[in-house]
Amino acid sequence: MRDVYVAGIGITTFTRLEYPLVEIASYASMMALKDAGVTEVDQIYVANMGAPRVNHQTALASAVADSLSLLPAGAAAIENGPASGAAAIKAGFQAVASGMDDVVLVTGVERMREVNNLEATDFVATLTHPLTEYIYGVTLPAHAAMFARLYMEKYGVTERHLAMVGVKNQNAALNNVWAHLQQGITLEGILDSPEAMTNNPYVAEPLRFFDACPVSDGGAAIILVSKEKAQELGRPMIRLSGLGQATDTHAVFEREEPTDLLAVRKAAKDAYEMSGLSPEEIDVAELHDAFTILEIAESEEVGFFPKGEGHIALEKGETALGGKIPINVGGGLKGRGHPVGATGVAQAWEIVTQLRGDGEKRQVEGAKTGLTLNFGGFGNNVVCLTFVRED
Amino acid sequence: MSVDLEKILRPVEAEMKPYEPKYMMLASGEAVVVRQVFRDEIPDLLKHVEPLIHVERDYYDVVAARVYAELLGYYQYRFQDQYVLALQVDGELAAIVNGRQVTPTLGLSLHTLALRRGLRIGAHGFAAKMEYHIDTLGHDEVLIVAESPIGFRRWMIEYKLEKRFHIPHELGGVPSWALTRELFDRARSKLVVGRRPVPPELLDKALESILPPSDPPTPALDPLAATRAMYDPTATALVQQRWEMEKGAGNA
Ligand SMILES: CC(C)(COP(=O)(O)OP(=O)(O)OC[C@H]1O[C@@H](n2cnc3c(N)ncnc32)[C@H](O)[C@@H]1OP(=O)(O)O)[C@@H](O)C(=O)NCCC(=O)NCCS
Numbered sequence: 001m002r003d004v005y006v007a008g009i010g011i012t013t014f015t016r017l018e019y020p021l022v023e024i025a026s027y028a029s030m031m032a033l034k035d036a037g038v039t040e041v042d043q044i045y046v047a048n049m050g051a052p053r054v055n056h057q058t059a060l061a062s063a064v065a066d067s068l069s070l071l072p073a074g075a076a077a078i079e080n081g082p083a084s085g086a087a088a089i090k091a092g093f094q095a096v097a098s099g100m101d102d103v104v105l106v107t108g109v110e111r112m113r114e115v116n117n118l119e120a121t122d123f124v125a126t127l128t129h130p131l132t133e134y135i136y137g138v139t140l141p142a143h144a145a146m147f148a149r150l151y152m153e154k155y156g157v158t159e160r161h162l163a164m165v166g167v168k169n170q171n172a173a174l175n176n177v178w179a180h181l182q183q184g185i186t187l188e189g190i191l192d193s194p195e196a197m198t199n200n201p202y203v204a205e206p207l208r209f210f211d212a213c214p215v216s217d218g219g220a221a222i223i224l225v226s227k228e229k230a231q232e233l234g235r236p237m238i239r240l241s242g243l244g245q246a247t248d249t250h251a252v253f254e255r256e257e258p259t260d261l262l263a264v265r266k267a268a269k270d271a272y273e274m275s276g277l278s279p280e281e282i283d284v285a286e287l288h289d290a291f292t293i294l295e296i297a298e299s300e301e302v303g304f305f306p307k308g309e310g311h312i313a314l315e316k317g318e319t320a321l322g323g324k325i326p327i328n329v330g331g332g333l334k335g336r337g338h339p340v341g342a343t344g345v346a347q348a349w350e351i352v353t354q355l356r357g358d359g360e361k362r363q364v365e366g367a368k369t370g371l372t373l374n375f376g377g378f379g380n381n382v383v384c385l386t387f388v389r390e391d
Numbered sequence: 392m393s394v395d396l397e398k399i400l401r402p403v404e405a406e407m408k409p410y411e412p413k414y415m416m417l418a419s420g421e422a423v424v425v426r427q428v429f430r431d432e433i434p435d436l437l438k439h440v441e442p443l444i445h446v447e448r449d450y451y452d453v454v455a456a457r458v459y460a461e462l463l464g465y466y467q468y469r470f471q472d473q474y475v476l477a478l479q480v481d482g483e484l485a486a487i488v489n490g491r492q493v494t495p496t497l498g499l500s501l502h503t504l505a506l507r508r509g510l511r512i513g514a515h516g517f518a519a520k521m522e523y524h525i526d527t528l529g530h531d532e533v534l535i536v537a538e539s540p541i542g543f544r545r546w547m548i549e550y551k552l553e554k555r556f557h558i559p560h561e562l563g564g565v566p567s568w569a570l571t572r573e574l575f576d577r578a579r580s581k582l583v584v585g586r587r588p589v590p591p592e593l594l595d596k597a598l599e600s601i602l603p604p605s606d607p608p609t610p611a612l613d614p615l616a617a618t619r620a621m622y623d624p625t626a627t628a629l630v631q632q633r634w635e636m637e638k639g640a641g642n643a
Contacts, residue, residue, distance in 0.1 A: 016449070018447075018448060116540040117544070118544075182509075182606070183418075183419065183509035184419055185418045185419055185420075186418070186419060186420035188420050189416055189417055189418040189419055189420040189421075190418045193416040194415075194416070194584065195415045195416050195584040195585075196416075197581070198511070198515075198581065198582060198583075198584045199416075199417060199418040199510070199511055200418060201581065
């Protein structure tokens with residue numbers, strides 16, 4: 001298997017974008033191509049979850065190939081729920097690692113603000129089990145709320161811990177010009193003041209408004225290349241060093257212990273094994289905080305903290321910029337936004353930015369290794385990636 | 392015989408009790424003051440509303456154009472029994488809400504315009520104007536419409552408004568919805584917040600002047616849409632141009 005490097009990265013602002021889906025994808029892709037200094041690619045993978053339903057469009061990869069005059073590159077779209085982004089990176093990795101391709105463009109894109117919030121919530125809920133979850137009205141916020149309730153009872157996590165994640169990540173987004181939310185929040189304003197319950201009402205108890213990521217449009221792209229190509233291009237040598245993907249039961253109630261995210265555990269274990277890294281050796285991480293509780297649970301499952309102690313590390317500031325393992329320094333899904341198909345690629349974009357030392361105000365000093373965790377379904381399809389700066 | 396035409400054109404205004412100012416803490420930890428704005432301050436509001444007429448997203452354009460016309464109508468004595476409330480954070484304008492009294496028992500909500508997003512400032516402003524109608528002016532109900540999906544969510548869904556579809560609303564003649572006193576009482580504990588009296592330093596800052604919003608909603612980034620449609624159906628050139636523009640704007 002050949003080594004695979006990230007030679008270019010690109011992103012759009014995550015917000016409500018008023019231009020067409022394919023342009024969002026093309027814009028991010030073009031920035032990545034320019035960043036890498038390439039004008040031709042062998043292969044294109046476009047990650048997206050909702051275009052057929054939300055934007056009435058299919059075959060996105062062919063559209064991106066044409067829009068950017070990348071013909072006759074091979075192109076395919078990848079739909080894997082909210083883990084589409086990292087699943088597309090996996091496909092790109094395999095293409096380069098196998099020796100089949102030398103330069104692969106991986107783009108993630110979503111334009112979910114084309115419909116209203118109720119429809120957007122419903123479209124994401126189509127990933128749930130159709131017969132045991134969806135028909136009973138189970139949405140992703142509902143899933144996360146039930147999970148949070150169990151977690152609170154079992155491990156002593158409180159609403160204050162959840163709010164602390166929200167404040168940390170939404171305020172981190174203020175250091176990221178591409179992030180959707182550019183509005184700081186405080187614990188006093190969302191939890192302690194007499195107005196807090198109105199400012200921050202329950203959406204699905206115990207989760208409140210500021211525990212959830214916003215609905216965003218956006219695109220992100222990376223260019224994966226072989227070692228020879230990376231050396232030729234002369235960009236910082238960032239190697240995609242580890243990759244793990246795992247699945248879990250579709251219906252959450254079938255899990256023996258629903259507070260255990262076994263697919264996260266397995267995906268991370270495989271990524272560490274492949275890269276030869278241990279959790280202690282990771283300098284910066286991007287976890288999938290679609291809901292605040294997930295950052296706490298995932299920080300344990302990827303091995304940063306013992307099970308049930310993620311919230312204690314959070315309290316001590318260990319997951320903040322300057323802490324032991326800074327998590328979501330660019331805002332995470334909570335602050336940067338969560339255009340579902342783009343998220344896994346945007347996480348890689350942030351880690352590469354960090355490993356290149358380009359994080360500016362949010363830079364984790366001396367970061368040489370990074371990890372991303374892209375969580376699909378309600379934990380039933382998870383992709384974990386590790387990255388290492390080599391030069 | 393001479394006729395003072397102005398006397399005919401100018402509506403006779405009903406006596407309306409003033410709104411007692413209040414303040415509350417936002418999610419950001421900042422304090423927002425809600426207070427009534429009278430005729431002399433309307434030119435300041437107009438200055439800050441005008442740019443939003445050109446924001447073609449989230450219905451800011453249509454709402455701002457209408458608010459501008461209503462405020463001007465009020466300023467020039469061409470509007471019957473209108474009131475205007477302003478929400479200010481550290482003097483800066485954060486939202487405007489307005490409405491009018493139709494009869495001593497019936498109110499009509501005109502507009503809610505948030506100039507800063509993501510803090511429920513618009514929702515707090517709407518709650519304040521319902522408070523003004525029901526508690527201060529003693530209206531039995533208020534006729535309401537929504538022009539945007541988020542408005543619909545905030546008013547029709549959050550307050551569980553009743554239908555009054557047989558009454559065309561003054562805003563565009565569309566079917567009305569209504570907030571009754573009973574609905575308001577039910578919503579009070581969850582949606583209506585605020586503390587009184589406003590500490591003098593907060594109120595003085597708000598009264599001193601209405602400062603422009605520092606982070607107002609801005610136009611969507613696609614000024615070249617028409618060009619694209621005509622000359623560049625596959626959009627490659629547009630993507631290139633936009634990239635250069637965003638780079639120019641300091642985003643790249
Ligand atoms: C309708 C209106 C008054 C409501 O104002 P509001 O209660 O202050 O609420 P906001 O509009 O700020 O709420 C949406 C914002 O919440 C924030 N938000 C959404 N989800 C969030 C989340 N999970 N976490 C944190 N913030 C979030 C975002 O910033 C979002 O703004 P965006 O759509 O630009 O991304 C305001 O949207 C407005 O003025 N719209 C234009 C005019 C209009 O429609 N008026 C009403 C006519 S009926």
